[in-house]
Amino acid sequence: MTNVAMTDEARELYSHATTASLTAQLVNRGLRTRAISNIAPVNPNTPRVFGPAYTLRYIPMREDLATGAAMADTNNPQRKAIEVVPAGHVLIVDTTGMDVSGTFGDILVARLRVRGVAGVVSDGPMRDIAELKTMDFPVFARGNAAPPSYASMLAADAQVPIGCGGVAVFPGDIVIADPDGVVVLPIAIAEEVARDAVEQDRLEAYVRERIEGGDSIVGVYPPNDDTKAAYQAWLAKR
Amino acid sequence: MTNVAMTDEARELYSHATTASLTAQLVNRGLRTRAISNIAPVNPNTPRVFGPAYTLRYIPMREDLATGAAMADTNNPQRKAIEVVPAGHVLIVDTTGMDVSGTFGDILVARLRVRGVAGVVSDGPMRDIAELKTMDFPVFARGNAAPPSYASMLAADAQVPIGCGGVAVFPGDIVIADPDGVVVLPIAIAEEVARDAVEQDRLEAYVRERIEGGDSIVGVYPPNDDTKAAYQAWLAKR
Amino acid sequence: MTNVAMTDEARELYSHATTASLTAQLVNRGLRTRAISNIAPVNPNTPRVFGPAYTLRYIPMREDLATGAAMADTNNPQRKAIEVVPAGHVLIVDTTGMDVSGTFGDILVARLRVRGVAGVVSDGPMRDIAELKTMDFPVFARGNAAPPSYASMLAADAQVPIGCGGVAVFPGDIVIADPDGVVVLPIAIAEEVARDAVEQDRLEAYVRERIEGGDSIVGVYPPNDDTKAAYQAWLAKR
């Protein structure tokens, strides 16, 4: 298991950087495919999560293997993952493009919450939606489906590179989600990208003030030298 | 018309069983394709419905037949269905994969409500969404579209076997919907499946308590013999 | 720029006609493809917008051209559009089928709001969703995506005919959106269609009363001559 040590500064950055600015910083670095779109928090009151990626990979089901009974096997990668994903990590799931089974339901999510896991990201649907909406735990997913995962999928392995919503995810990458979607930061540049994103968010707060005050976007967004200087002055006064 | 007599016990079971447990019970019986996913109640305050299926089938429109004027024909299968679907039934609709027309709007839904119909399930969009959100009547559908049904569809017949959201539905099957989606129970096993699902829901309430209390899922979910015994004791005390 | 003069009567009609009735009137005239379905207001408190169309067209990105730096170019059609779309118009955007980039974010939308633009319609996702949800400005879009538009798209030009959500839109067409979706009225018939739609809405309010009162839809919806006469009497009494 990749247990990623995270500095306090990194934690602070990850807890504030918006996915909008993170993706802008990533595109600046030539990385255009780091975001999962059209994904939403099941419980709108838990709209943000971050942490190192713990990956889980499904494949399509095979009728003789994907059964309720198989779920009792403690070596089943899905069941095992629930008990071993480290506290603070985000469990991120490749559901192999299936959209007819729920990735997890309320009991597995309850276990993850008790264990201190940071949250769940799945590119497939969830089940027990009514319960998940009341749980104080961030789950980002695409839609709802009643059937258990094994109705259409089979857990293959965990902590391997996966594709989630078309995005390559390596164990230990930093996953950050907010209402705009999910971003996966390569660990080698995660802190640096987050630092620049937080700075971008700060600048854009200033720009937004200017725009609300009636300024044109010309020279202001993106900022020219005058605007940058004015921003520095604004920063100094805060 | 298939008028399904329903025992009080059946009614009680159908009114409580979750679609999550119903689908698990169905997969146990080798039936993996009984649920419609990514479907939601238009009015979130009416999140549950059950009843025997009354089916309505559309085909793609033909410009000379699918007109507003044709709606006045009392033999139009759509108009006829609205007046003859029995009280207590669920009107379930095959919209032939079209997603650019509203299946029904507020007037037809109002008529169904007045007539005591249990609810509506459509694998296509609805129209008059703003009104439907205020009506105390369960409508499960996929999205929103302004145009009337005949902009892209033509009602072909009613009370024939249909596919709804990829699920075979026979008239008289039991339809149950909640926030996880819609399940269609073959009538011959509906009551038995619902009974087992309600029992599963009860067991899972106990399991959830154990998990919230800090237990691992190992041996608890799915339950081993010890957990089953403890569950029986818990049940006895309730 | 097509600056469409709008009479007070037209404005009144457009501000009330539902997209459900507008599309019914359009189908009556042989126009079945004037509505964008499965599109929703980002901020549910701004569920309606109307105005002449100001069109913006994207093409797929090319890595060397679609960069953050290119956004500073005042000739960039996207940036230019933000500053020149006239007050009262609806900025309507063809995102070329891409669903992985946000069309606009909060700063550009704030500028449009300050400038008195009526609203935004995009057949792609938005970004800065959390902020847009708090802004008193109608934005109709399909989903959410964190990356900036240039992660996958390039603004090509403005005020040309476009396709938006499969609908042909010409500059100056009247765009009307409500919770059922977006309708695009050809300018030559816009006022007439809206007038008939408002009348249809009025009739349907009466029909809805009748249905709620227990009447069958037969002869009432669509109305036969008796119902039409009764409606006239009802109207006279109002």
Add this chain to the structure above:
Amino acid sequence: MTNVAMTDEARELYSHATTASLTAQLVNRGLRTRAISNIAPVNPNTPRVFGPAYTLRYIPMREDLATGAAMADTNNPQRKAIEVVPAGHVLIVDTTGMDVSGTFGDILVARLRVRGVAGVVSDGPMRDIAELKTMDFPVFARGNAAPPSYASMLAADAQVPIGCGGVAVFPGDIVIADPDGVVVLPIAIAEEVARDAVEQDRLEAYVRERIEGGDSIVGVYPPNDDTKAAYQAWLAKR
């Protein structure tokens, strides 16, 4: 069963009219949705078929009903259709959007051929492709799939209105297929449309000669009065 009497003239027209001209004539009459695209003859040596539609409708499978054993039931609508579709008719199939099962294989197709059926049109895949490619019998379909139909589908009924490839088909409509695809002519206008299409094909043969000879399309395609006159002269000389 709709047994459509066909005049010799109609037969002659249907055997020559191209689907390209037939669809042009249909669009002239306001019917834009009468063609199935991206469909091809399995055996490229049998690239044309016409005849009245005999419809067969599938729904999604249900595991307990869609079995090999069920195929022996002579009331199974699929099996029954094979024996009762009249000679000269086209068996046209609604495969409910499924693309993982073969609609028919070589044995059922052999039976249809022996019985004098005109051909098969399916909006799903075929199986026994290698054999079908050697049989002197037109089968138009979309792709290939090894599994038997009942792996994912269940025959529901026959000779009802269906949707095939997004096109409404009524029993008795005239189906005409060539390498451009399949066209479904409403029976009431079939002969008239075919007559105009054959005339259009004749005119376009002349236009093609002119274009190959170096003429511009201006005034020639579509033809102005001069070109029409020259065409009449050309016709007279043939």
Add this chain to the structure above:
Amino acid sequence: MTNVAMTDEARELYSHATTASLTAQLVNRGLRTRAISNIAPVNPNTPRVFGPAYTLRYIPMREDLATGAAMADTNNPQRKAIEVVPAGHVLIVDTTGMDVSGTFGDILVARLRVRGVAGVVSDGPMRDIAELKTMDFPVFARGNAAPPSYASMLAADAQVPIGCGGVAVFPGDIVIADPDGVVVLPIAIAEEVARDAVEQDRLEAYVRERIEGGDSIVGVYPPNDDTKAAYQAWLAKR
């Protein structure tokens, strides 16, 4: 590496069984999801292949990792697979739903051919199509794309369970492909299923003779007891 010993009898069965009969036998055993549809041999003169599965898994690309230079790394799972997949095996590839890159081109395929590999199955496109069409080596794929694999994908690992075209594939499963598509047989039942399929093919050859001779399918296909007895007599005479 799973090196599957194969008996001569098994080899004989696998070299003759059609995917049509194999899938029918699998559905009889409750396995409905063992076939990849809409896949075709690139070179139509190599329409059949069988062998144990050697799996290769891609994930979506990440721009800094998926480069031409990375292809020189001998630990790259794609490059490694080419050199280690055993003779007689089928290299079967999960392309993660991408359809814009070629899985392999002529040089890698040439190497596989020289090494005695049985063939290639990919659920994505191929490149160097013109060359592959001239090579005496079975490659089954879906379409064509010019860009190298790393334009949109990254090889993640080999010899792990994968999904290929929606079908679960385990290393060592028996892969059989013909013009109807690709079937993946679980190794534990592969020989038995193939034996029954070969017998079914033999019976269907007899049935086809009967049908061509003018018999109805009733009682013949599927065969009743009389037909089965006649078949045994026919077999005895061969």
Add this chain to the structure above:
Amino acid sequence: MTNVAMTDEARELYSHATTASLTAQLVNRGLRTRAISNIAPVNPNTPRVFGPAYTLRYIPMREDLATGAAMADTNNPQRKAIEVVPAGHVLIVDTTGMDVSGTFGDILVARLRVRGVAGVVSDGPMRDIAELKTMDFPVFARGNAAPPSYASMLAADAQVPIGCGGVAVFPGDIVIADPDGVVVLPIAIAEEVARDAVEQDRLEAYVRERIEGGDSIVGVYPPNDDTKAAYQAWLAKR
């Protein structure tokens, strides 16, 4: 009109470079989205074309504008394009994602051929397929559809930037197509990329010889220094 002067050397390079090597060279330069996949020559005997792009853009149809009569208007952008696209250019068409209408048929294609146009690329279907298959003129498209373009589309303008098959195309870009698909080279780097691609093709011919001779891909593909030296010696001997 962008009339691109082309040197004899450029012409020679474009006439030989494979799209496989061109896309590899483009990815090396950070351009991953320059190829249209799953597109094929309608006539397999005309499998290659190159030339500067002349773009044509469609939008979705509007019933009152997209008629046969409108085709007679010499200002119709589609008709105009046919007469003005310069000899030697490739007419490349954005069909706005529609797949139910034929982009062009045999008469327009015949006119383009007579006028010396290099070829046609469309991301939609063609019509008059049977005729196009016999014409000595390269047309690359996706599938077949009988209806005329105006059944679902309306020509909007020409010689503007377009998206074709998800690829940004600017007027004057160099379009090259072969059986692997279509590549669009930005004009500024077209000759340089083609030069490198032709060199890569030459190197790969050598590599292919080595692989056919039994060499491993290790050190040979991609080539290490030894292989590069041996290649130079091989080149010298040719």
